[in-house]
Amino acid sequence: MKTQVVIIGAGPAGLLLGQLLYRAGIDNIILERQSGDYVLGRIRAGVLEQVTMDLLHQAGVDTRAHDEGLPHEGIELLFKDARHRIDLHGLTGGKQVTVYGQTEVTRDLMAARAAEGLTTIYTAAPVSLHDFDTAKPTVRYQKDGATHEIACDFIAGCDGYHGISRASVPGDALHLYEKVYPFGWLGVLADVPPVSHELIYANTSRGFALCSMRSEHRSRYYLQVASDQKVENWSDESFWNELRLRLDPEACERLVTGPSLEKSIAPLRSFVAEPMRFGSLFLAGDAAHIVPPTGAKGLNLATADVGFLSRALEIHYREGSQSALDRYSELCLRRVWKAERFSWWFTSLMHRFPENGEFGQKIQEAELDYLVNSRAASTSLAENYVGLPLESF
Ligand code: FAS
Ligand code: PHB
Numbered sequence: 001m002k003t004q005v006v007i008i009g010a011g012p013a014g015l016l017l018g019q020l021l022y023r024a025g026i027d028n029i030i031l032e033r034q035s036g037d038y039v040l041g042r043i044r045a046g047v048l049e050q051v052t053m054d055l056l057h058q059a060g061v062d063t064r065a066h067d068e069g070l071p072h073e074g075i076e077l078l079f080k081d082a083r084h085r086i087d088l089h090g091l092t093g094g095k096q097v098t099v100y101g102q103t104e105v106t107r108d109l110m111a112a113r114a115a116e117g118l119t120t121i122y123t124a125a126p127v128s129l130h131d132f133d134t135a136k137p138t139v140r141y142q143k144d145g146a147t148h149e150i151a152c153d154f155i156a157g158c159d160g161y162h163g164i165s166r167a168s169v170p171g172d173a174l175h176l177y178e179k180v181y182p183f184g185w186l187g188v189l190a191d192v193p194p195v196s197h198e199l200i201y202a203n204t205s206r207g208f209a210l211c212s213m214r215s216e217h218r219s220r221y222y223l224q225v226a227s228d229q230k231v232e233n234w235s236d237e238s239f240w241n242e243l244r245l246r247l248d249p250e251a252c253e254r255l256v257t258g259p260s261l262e263k264s265i266a267p268l269r270s271f272v273a274e275p276m277r278f279g280s281l282f283l284a285g286d287a288a289h290i291v292p293p294t295g296a297k298g299l300n301l302a303t304a305d306v307g308f309l310s311r312a313l314e315i316h317y318r319e320g321s322q323s324a325l326d327r328y329s330e331l332c333l334r335r336v337w338k339a340e341r342f343s344w345w346f347t348s349l350m351h352r353f354p355e356n357g358e359f360g361q362k363i364q365e366a367e368l369d370y371l372v373n374s375r376a377a378s379t380s381l382a383e384n385y386v387g388l389p390l391e392s393f
Pocket of ligand 2: 045210213220293295
């Protein structure tokens, strides 16, 4: 087989890249090691920046996100039993975010790809990358007991943190940066109405909590839990009881509980692999970087990466120029590191770190007090939360 671009991974990064390339007239094949249902079963992000909405529009898959997504113009911070609204819209000259689950983004992208008759090979495993240090790379994969090979011009590694793409790069060509947090997020999805029409980020003596949603009838909640916690030790009842202990009286009053549709614990880490290009191989999304989900940046960084990559590949094929491809890694990493900083800062501000002692606790309280009482500080939070502008080549 031959194509112009082989995309490894059919998560949001891979699927969006495939759609953007198709719309630019660039042939591509996606290889995914899981089944489509398995990919759709993963419950992850919930907040889309305008940059992501614009890229979904460019890919021709934003109709449902506009019709069913919830525009959000503010978030609330809860600490010391009081809620403080951060007016995202007012502080950023009218910007907003859209609450629309990653699962639905993935579903929309899968449907568009199938409707165009584009090739996605599911349950393709193992996948191996070859000769990406040349202009004639190949990708091999196993399917139905046979080994297949695809010749291509470029490989896009969109296969996430545990994928094969970054793992195929010689260790001395990579510089890895990592910070692992001493806690995880226990998340529950339930068909119950949200406690509030905006997200509530809570910093309480018992730890962090987040009240989010997927619609007016489906809620997503998270609790900070110790790294050694196991999801099987958390019954629905124990989850709801702990959440109540981390909410203010009004939210407690409004809380509607119900059976969990999904319950899982996600570890929190900050991670960046530099550079993001190795000859004909380009890393995008979680394959190249991970952020703690506090700032709702993971999915939005992935879409920005593939926005840059699809534009650079379009310039290459249309103008025969390598200039944009040569700048891909630099441009992505400038945005990545700003999102890493914001996600680390917001995580450090909203979670409990007993190891930081009493002084650390007082500093955190002072920062929260300053944040909600300073227009400059709130504006900084707001402009990062809605997403920084996308640079161009
Ligand atoms: P993904 O990991 O989504 O997709 C990679 C795809 O590649 C997967 O389908 C995988 O099966 C496939 N793959 C892996 N290895 C392969 C191989 N060898 N061959 C072929 N295919 C292979 N972000 C937020 O903003 N908010 C959140 O609340 C949030 N919660 C998260 C919870 C968890 C448990 C995790 C892991 C991440 C969470 N994220 C969150 C971040 C998440 O949304 C990612 O940023 C987003 O999925 C990134 O998309 P991709 O880069 O496409 O990677
Ligand atoms: C979610 O709804 O899953 C979500 C929202 C905001 C975050 C993280 C996760 O910061």
